[in-house]
Amino acid sequence: MKKTTTKIELLAPAGNLECGLAAIRAGADAVYIGGPKFGARVAASNSLSDIETLVKKAHVFGVKVYVTMNTILFDSELADAEKMARSLIQVGVDALIVQDMAYAEMGLPIPLHASTQCDNRTPEKVRFLTEAGFPRIVLARELDLSQIKHIKEVSPEAELEFFVHGALCVSESGKCYLSSAITSRSANRGECSQPCRLPYNLIDADGKIVAKEKHLLCLRDLNLSEHIEPLIDAGITSFKIEGRLKTPDYVENVTAYYREKIDAVLEKRPELAHASTSETVCGFEPAPSKSFNRGFTTYSIGNDGKYFNPETPKSLGEKLGKIITLGRNYFILDNKKVTMTPNDGVCFFHDGKLVGTNINHFNDGKIYPNKTEHFAVGMTIYRNHDEGFLKQLKSEPCVRKVLVDAKFVADGKSLTLTYETANGLTGSATIANECAEAKNPDLAKKTITEQIGKLGTTDFQIGEVSIKWKKSVFTPVATINELRRLAIKNLEVAIVSENTPITKIPKPTKNPYPEKELDVDANVSNAQAEKFYKQHGVTTIKKTDEFTAPRDKKLMTTKLCLRREYGLCPKVNADAGRYRLPLYLERDGVKLKLDFDCAKCRMGVSQN
Numbered sequence: 001m002k003k004t005t006t007k008i009e010l011l012a013p014a015g016n017l018e019c020g021l022a023a024i025r026a027g028a029d030a031v032y033i034g035g036p037k038f039g040a041r042v043a044a045s046n047s048l049s050d051i052e053t054l055v056k057k058a059h060v061f062g063v064k065v066y067v068t069m070n071t072i073l074f075d076s077e078l079a080d081a082e083k084m085a086r087s088l089i090q091v092g093v094d095a096l097i098v099q100d101m102a103y104a105e106m107g108l109p110i111p112l113h114a115s116t117q118c119d120n121r122t123p124e125k126v127r128f129l130t131e132a133g134f135p136r137i138v139l140a141r142e143l144d145l146s147q148i149k150h151i152k153e154v155s156p157e158a159e160l161e162f163f164v165h166g167a168l169c170v171s172e173s174g175k176c177y178l179s180s181a182i183t184s185r186s187a188n189r190g191e192c193s194q195p196c197r198l199p200y201n202l203i204d205a206d207g208k209i210v211a212k213e214k215h216l217l218c219l220r221d222l223n224l225s226e227h228i229e230p231l232i233d234a235g236i237t238s239f240k241i242e243g244r245l246k247t248p249d250y251v252e253n254v255t256a257y258y259r260e261k262i263d264a265v266l267e268k269r270p271e272l273a274h275a276s277t278s279e280t281v282c283g284f285e286p287a288p289s290k291s292f293n294r295g296f297t298t299y300s301i302g303n304d305g306k307y308f309n310p311e312t313p314k315s316l317g318e319k320l321g322k323i324i325t326l327g328r329n330y331f332i333l334d335n336k337k338v339t340m341t342p343n344d345g346v347c348f349f350h351d352g353k354l355v356g357t358n359i360n361h362f363n364d365g366k367i368y369p370n371k372t373e374h375f376a377v378g379m380t381i382y383r384n385h386d387e388g389f390l391k392q393l394k395s396e397p398c399v400r401k402v403l404v405d406a407k408f409v410a411d412g413k414s415l416t417l418t419y420e421t422a423n424g425l426t427g428s429a430t431i432a433n434e435c436a437e438a439k440n441p442d443l444a445k446k447t448i449t450e451q452i453g454k455l456g457t458t459d460f461q462i463g464e465v466s467i468k469w470k471k472s473v474f475t476p477v478a479t480i481n482e483l484r485r486l487a488i489k490n491l492e493v494a495i496v497s498e499n500t501p502i503t504k505i506p507k508p509t510k511n512p513y514p515e516k517e518l519d520v521d522a523n524v525s526n527a528q529a530e531k532f533y534k535q536h537g538v539t540t541i542k543k544t545d546e547f548t549a550p551r552d553k554k555l556m557t558t559k560l561c562l563r564r565e566y567g568l569c570p571k572v573n574a575d576a577g578r579y580r581l582p583l584y585l586e587r588d589g590v591k592l593k594l595d596f597d598c599a600k601c602r603m604g605v606s607q608n
Contacts, residue, residue: 006237009275010262011066011161012255013243015041017050020065022252024057026282026398027259029275030064032097034244035088038081039068040099040117042190044244052091059499060459060492061400062276064094068244070115072188072525072544073100082106094501097138099174099188102528104133109503111135113161117174117188117523121147123154124514130158132536133506136238137161140173141222142559144300145234152235160235164224165254165288166242168299170196170217170308171556175521178555180546181607182590188523188546197313201586202562204579210566213352214310216585217605219560223288223296225261231301232265232272249393250291256398257286277423278459279403283396289318290386300559307560312354316347317384326377330366333381340367345385350374356384401461404491406452410435410469417452417483419460419491425498427491429483433475441472451480458488512537520545520553554606555592561603563596571598584608 012028014020023031033051034044055065067088073081085096085103089110096103096110099117113136114120114129121140129137136159139148143162152160169176176187178195185191196217202210224231228239239262241254259280266272288296292315298304309316321335340362346369347356361368369375404419412435418428438444445467453462513533517540524530525544533541545553562583563569563576570576585592585605595604 005271005273006232007273007275008232008262008266009064009161009238010255010258011238011240012251013166013241013246014046014054014251015044015244015246016046017054018248019244019246019251020054021057022248022397023255024061024063025280025400026252026255027280027400028063028255030066030094030238031058032066032068032240032244035067035069035084037084038071038073038077038190040070040115040187040190041068041244048087048091051088051093055092056496059092059496061278061402062495062499064276064499065092066095066097066113067093068097068115069103070097070099070117071190072523073102073529075526075528078102078526078528082108085110089503092500095136099523100526100529101524101532102526104506105528105532107505109505110501112506114138115174116140116163119172119174121172122514123151126151126158126160127155128511128513128536130155131511132509135159138163138240139236141168142172142300144303145230148231148234148236159237161238161240162231162236163222163242164228164231164239165222165258166246167294168219168222168242168297170219170558170560172558174523176556177521177546177553178592178605181555186546188544194313198587200592202566203584203586205582205584206580208579210562210568210579210583211310215313216308216310216562217558217560218294218309218313219299219307220295220297220309221293222299223293224298224301225258225288227298227301228258228261229265229269232269246292249390252398253284253286253291253393254288256280256282256284257288260286277402277421278400280398280400282398284389284392287318287389290383290389293317308565310565311349311352314347314354315384316354316382317345317386318382320346320381320383323375323377323379323381326375327366329372330368331375331381332365333367336365338367340383341386341388343385343387344383345387347382347384348375348379358385400459401455402459402495403463404455404460405463406465408448408452408465408467410467410473410475412470415473415475415479415483417480417487419487421491421495425491425494427487427489427494429486429490431479431483433473433479435469435473435475438472438474444472444474447477448475448480451477452484454481454484455488460488460491508535510535510537516540518542554595554604556605558603558605559601561596561601562594563603564601569598 009029011030012023014031014033097113099115114134116138138161179192180186183193185193199213200216321333323331324334325332344359357369357371407418409416415433416430420426513536520542568576583594591608593608
């Protein structure tokens with residue numbers, strides 16, 4: 001029996017066309033990008049024209065393009081959303097990532113992926129969505145390895161996608177109403193104002209301050225680069241990088257880094273395979289610490305306990321070391337391996353605030369900053385802008401090519417050139433030619449081989465070249481060049497055709513939803529979504545009240561527990577009762593009540 005292989009996908013963000021192209025050349029197997037409307041990052045919208053350009057480029061490498069349409073919809077938007085979805089299908093996208101079940105009622109001939117905004121955390125929910133026609137489920141970020149493994153056991157046919165890098169939402173996915181409550185900007189409508197990144201006071205029931213002006217809901221950034229293999233063993237097949245609001249430099253660096261990590265696993269696991277074709281070579285050494293980050297956490301997978309960063313929501317970059325010597329206009333770090341480049345940016349904490357400056361000069365371990373105030377011996381220094389690294393990334397970016405073998409045939413009447421990829425796709429061209437015999441066969445063969453291999457700025461790289469002729473032929477360089485141009489053009493057509501998704505309308509199902517009643521946090525906001533749930537056995541549906549302030553319900557649930565973080569957990573601290581419950585977050589007249597579910601080790605945030 002032939003062994004089956006499991007394809008492992010590296011999925012990278014594309015805030016725009018430039019970021020998408022950066023992700024492709026860095027080795028992504030798929031990219032996800034926002035459409036003109038209805039994406040959960042309203043600031044990362046893109047035109048149909050740009051998406052079509054990205055699709056054409058991606059499909060040359062067997063890379064897939066998924067479009068995020070993962071906001072909830074109002075009845076007045078349903079027709080527009082369906083029209084846009086069908087336009088995206090026409091330009092060749094491979095799937096739509098959705099939250100609103102209205103899309104399942106539109107009869108769209110394209111795979112629908114269930115966004116993490118669907119709150120995909122239980123085996124029952126994942127099983128339901130899989131049976132309802134969603135081939136891929138984007139799991140909630142809060143799940144651990146055992147939970148993921150159990151989900152895969154219950155739904156073995158489901159493709160499971162999981163975030164492995166980038167910004168973390170503090171709330172359980174799809175159930176955050178903090179932005180809507182405070183600023184009337186809904187995360188479920190792609191307009192999150194990120195109040196979780198703001199500073200708050202933590203106070204008790206008597207008004208005593210536990211923590212003052214700290215970023216108490218600000219999580220570190222996720223980094224699961226050392227947990228790729230355990231995640232594969234648990235059932236993850238798509239590894240997702242967050243970052244549709246990040247720069248092309250960030251996307252290229254982080255994607256290249258995870259390409260290396262995933263490839264290292266694939267090399268030793270023959271039952272696993274790449275999800276796309278071609279190879280990537282980068283002229284720089286990828287390093288996530290050199291791109292935007294708030295410090296890293298492994299969150300639920302590594303259980304490092306370092307979930308949040310209350311000091312700042314800004315990028316720290318890479319930790320360089322501590323100051324051991326402070327001169328009049330320079331400082332020296334305890335890390336002797338550090339080198340600096342003029343215009344590097346450094347940052348540090350002064351009086352609880354993150355401040356920084358750029359570097360003017362570096363010599364023999366001495367670092368000369370542009371501004372010298374606030375530095376002190378023992379202070380930890382971070383580099384949040386690496387000028388040398390960025391220059392190298394721009395001058396020696398990743399290059400991605402499809403390896404092709406070439407076959408040149410001269411039969412006495414015509415010349416034929418064929419390029420073939422490793423998976424058997426071909427592009428050929430034939431030109432009638434009387435094929436005059438070459439006076440110098442060795443030179444003729446050398447010339448043909450060289451010209452066939454000159455693939456230049458195309459997406460291809462030459463492998464083996466074979467030449468077959470009954471007798472040596474003299475072929476003008478111009479003729480070979482024209483053969484090459486036509487054959488490559490035909491190969492591109494063949495590859496894109498092979499990678500163009502086959503569109504088919506999924507069959508509607510009647511499998512029962514795990515619950516008979518849906519509360520407002522199910523985010524049902526239109527008649528089509530109501531219809532979907534009712535035909536799956538739901539009898540009572542409360543439409544979302546997110547937009548009818550004031551909101552007297554829980555605004556979020558999070559695994560971040562401030563009692564634990566500040567030594568007030570009754571499970572581990574006998575002195576936990578020194579502050580009287582309930583605890584509150586307070587900022588500029590906003591007061592949020594904190595509730596603690598100690599059995600589940602979860603914290604709730606609600607309006608006071």
